[in-house]
Amino acid sequence: MIELRSIDRHFQVGDQLVRALDGVTLTIADGEYVSIMGPSGSGKSTLLNVIGLLDRPTAGQYVLDGRETTDLDDDALADVRARRIGFIFQSFHLVPRLTAFENVELPMVLAGHAPAARRARTEEVLAALSLTDRAHHRPAQLSGGQRQRVAIARAMVMRPTVLLADEPTGNLDHVSGAEVLAALESLNAGGISLIVVTHDDEVAARSRRQIRMRDGRVVHDAPTPGAAG
Amino acid sequence: MRASDLLHLAAESLFRARLRSVMMLIAMSIGVAAVVVLTSLGEGARRYVTGEFQALGTDLLIVLPGRSETTGVQPGLFAGETPRDLTLDDARALLRVPGIERIAPLVVGSAPVSSAGLTREVPVIGSTADFYYVRKLSMGQGRFLPPGELDRDMAVCVLGTKVASELFPQRPAVGSSVRIGDRRFRVIGVLGESGRAVGFDLQELVIIPVSSAQQIFNTESLFRILVQASDHDAIPRTRLTVLETIKSRHQGEEDVTVITQDAVLATFNRIFTALTLTLAGIASISLAVAGILIMNVMLVAVSQRTAEVGLLKALGARGRQITALFLAEAVLLSVAGALAGLVVGYAANALIGRLYPVLPVGAPAWAVVLALVIAVASGVVFGLMPARRAAKLDPVVALAGRR
Numbered sequence: 001m002i003e004l005r006s007i008d009r010h011f012q013v014g015d016q017l018v019r020a021l022d023g024v025t026l027t028i029a030d031g032e033y034v035s036i037m038g039p040s041g042s043g044k045s046t047l048l049n050v051i052g053l054l055d056r057p058t059a060g061q062y063v064l065d066g067r068e069t070t071d072l073d074d075d076a077l078a079d080v081r082a083r084r085i086g087f088i089f090q091s092f093h094l095v096p097r098l099t100a101f102e103n104v105e106l107p108m109v110l111a112g113h114a115p116a117a118r119r120a121r122t123e124e125v126l127a128a129l130s131l132t133d134r135a136h137h138r139p140a141q142l143s144g145g146q147r148q149r150v151a152i153a154r155a156m157v158m159r160p161t162v163l164l165a166d167e168p169t170g171n172l173d174h175v176s177g178a179e180v181l182a183a184l185e186s187l188n189a190g191g192i193s194l195i196v197v198t199h200d201d202e203v204a205a206r207s208r209r210q211i212r213m214r215d216g217r218v219v220h221d222a223p224t225p226g227a228a229g
Numbered sequence: 230m231r232a233s234d235l236l237h238l239a240a241e242s243l244f245r246a247r248l249r250s251v252m253m254l255i256a257m258s259i260g261v262a263a264v265v266v267l268t269s270l271g272e273g274a275r276r277y278v279t280g281e282f283q284a285l286g287t288d289l290l291i292v293l294p295g296r297s298e299t300t301g302v303q304p305g306l307f308a309g310e311t312p313r314d315l316t317l318d319d320a321r322a323l324l325r326v327p328g329i330e331r332i333a334p335l336v337v338g339s340a341p342v343s344s345a346g347l348t349r350e351v352p353v354i355g356s357t358a359d360f361y362y363v364r365k366l367s368m369g370q371g372r373f374l375p376p377g378e379l380d381r382d383m384a385v386c387v388l389g390t391k392v393a394s395e396l397f398p399q400r401p402a403v404g405s406s407v408r409i410g411d412r413r414f415r416v417i418g419v420l421g422e423s424g425r426a427v428g429f430d431l432q433e434l435v436i437i438p439v440s441s442a443q444q445i446f447n448t449e450s451l452f453r454i455l456v457q458a459s460d461h462d463a464i465p466r467t468r469l470t471v472l473e474t475i476k477s478r479h480q481g482e483e484d485v486t487v488i489t490q491d492a493v494l495a496t497f498n499r500i501f502t503a504l505t506l507t508l509a510g511i512a513s514i515s516l517a518v519a520g521i522l523i524m525n526v527m528l529v530a531v532s533q534r535t536a537e538v539g540l541l542k543a544l545g546a547r548g549r550q551i552t553a554l555f556l557a558e559a560v561l562l563s564v565a566g567a568l569a570g571l572v573v574g575y576a577a578n579a580l581i582g583r584l585y586p587v588l589p590v591g592a593p594a595w596a597v598v599l600a601l602v603i604a605v606a607s608g609v610v611f612g613l614m615p616a617r618r619a620a621k622l623d624p625v626v627a628l629a630g631r632r
């Protein structure tokens with residue numbers, strides 16, 4: 001459960017104050033599938049970063065799974081990110097010198113899991129994303145769609161409760177975009193909250209709840225018309 | 230994160246950035262090799278010199294005219310005070326001192342030595358039969374100066390091999406005669422190869438009886454007196470007795486210096502150890518330079534991998550883990566560089582040992598340890614700043630690739 005109350009995120013750029021988030025109040029229950037749309041610069045990425053505990057709000061309260069997060073220190077935030085949050089970026093952000101397997105394994109390596117447990121879990125998520133035969137390829141040897149699925153596998157490997165995807169299909173052609181989205185949706189069907197920032201109306205139409213932003217504010221927040229549940 | 234994973238990740242990024250890793254490796258290994266080779270040379274020189282001295286025997290005392298406050302090699306004179314000369318009578322008096330086995334008074338000069346139209350200017354040493362034993366000489370041909378009274382002026386001489394072959398290119402030297410100064414001497418022997426006379430080239434000198442040398446150089450005084458004690462353990466006592474004996478002959482004035490081989494050895498040891506330390510210090514500078522290079526390259530690496538740092542943070546890496554990752558790279562590099570430097574250094578030592586077999590090169594253990602410690606420490610010290618910088622990056626900014 002994600003509970004944002006009157007979240008501000010302001011940036012001082014020169015003598016100008018940029019209100020990237022301006023009084024955002026939002027509750028997202030476990031297992032929801034939410035799309036966030038809005039013009040460029042409206043604060044979508046900033047919102048995702050705040051939800052993912054990568055960025056701290058300037059003001060307001062953020063309660064994640066019943067726990068206030070604004071008073072946690074950097075290490076505690078890192079630990080929460082490691083266990084609960086999975087990030088997926090438009091530009092994949094794979095480590096180029098590591099193989100698909102090593103990229104997917106990385107969060108477990110950072111968390112200090114034993115090699116045997118890592119191997120089993122990594123193979124499992126790679127298989128779930130149909131990447132088993134690409135496990136020992138480096139990112140440069142993979143297609144865009146494959147790279148994004150590696151990134152999804154990596155986001156999944158620690159069994160997070162929330163998946164945050166910032167324009168995950170933005171760099172992909174239509175077919176691989178659809179594949180990636182299908183992968184994300186099947187994970188959501190497994191119970192994970194899925195929050196997708198997108199410019200694509202088709203993508204938004206598939207979500208069950210649509211949020212629109214403008215100038216750092218939530219201007220629309222409603223279930224997708226015709227969506228089940 | 231597990232230590233093995235940390236090392237693996239660090240090694241992987243070093244391996245991927247091969248060129249920069251190799252450059253840093255070379256810089257570090259040059260530094261370490263420089264420490265190893267330079268200190269080996271210093272240490273080799275020390276061992277060589279002390280070896281030469283030890284070969285002379287450590288039961289040797291050297292009596293020099295003039296008083297010295299220290300046990301230095303050259304006696305310093307008091308202003309305005311002319312020391313009394315050492316004379317043959319002093320030497321004779323020492324012969325009666327208990328605990329003294331042999332006495333070799335020395336007169337040293339340079340004189341033209343000629344035979345059948347060939348002339349060479351060579352060092353001439355006036356001494357006695359005992360010089361042969363004190364300096365552990367050997368004969369190539371003939372025999373050494375015969376024993377006898379100190380003041381027995383005999384017109385005989387012993388030549389170094391080089392002098393002999395130059396003055397007598399065709400005929401045997403022994404039995405012939407040479408002119409030294411304006412006197413004729415019969416050659417009774419040619420020195421062999423072994424034996425030591427610090428400060429002289431044994432192949433290029435002429436040895437004549439001490440009183441003959443006094444006449445040629447027109448002097449009553451001795452350059453020094455070499456005294457061989459009968460017992461090494463008694464050397465300090467013998468030294469005092471020698472001093473007392475000369476003092477009583479010089480109206481109670483202590484105007485000579487008696488140095489022991491041990492003291493000379495200790496002095497040379499000090500000098501060469503200082504030299505080696507200096508060399509180590511100079512070589513260490515190159516280690517520091519290598520460290521600064523590591524810092525530079527790591528700073529570049531951090532800025533090139535900003536997005537990666539952001540990603541690691543998004544994946545839940547703590548700041549300390551990021552620091553550890555970059556630090557591990559710097560330390561791995563410096564350790565690998567240090568090991569490579571050891572290999573290069575020891576290889577260079579082996580080569581020097583082959584080229585100059587007389588020089589007992591060998592890196593002192595402390596220098597090797599010092600080089601390794603400085604190498605690794607500079608990896609840590611200079612790697613820490615870039616690693617810290619990486620850890621402090623704002624993950625959102627880093628992910629956006631805004632540098």
Ligand SMILES: Nc1ncnc2c1ncn2[C@@H]1O[C@H](COP(=O)(O)OP(=O)(O)O)[C@@H](O)[C@H]1O
Pocket residue numbers: 011012013018019020038039040041042043044045046047625626
């Ligand atoms: N680190 C930052 N420093 C200054 N301004 C920022 C920073 N991050 C975002 N902004 C500003 O905040 C606003 C919202 O940005 P962002 O959340 O990236 O928008 P979106 O993802 O909707 O395009 C923009 O005006 C952007 O310029």
Ligand SMILES: [Mg+2]
Pocket residue numbers: 044045046
């Ligand atoms: Mg954005």
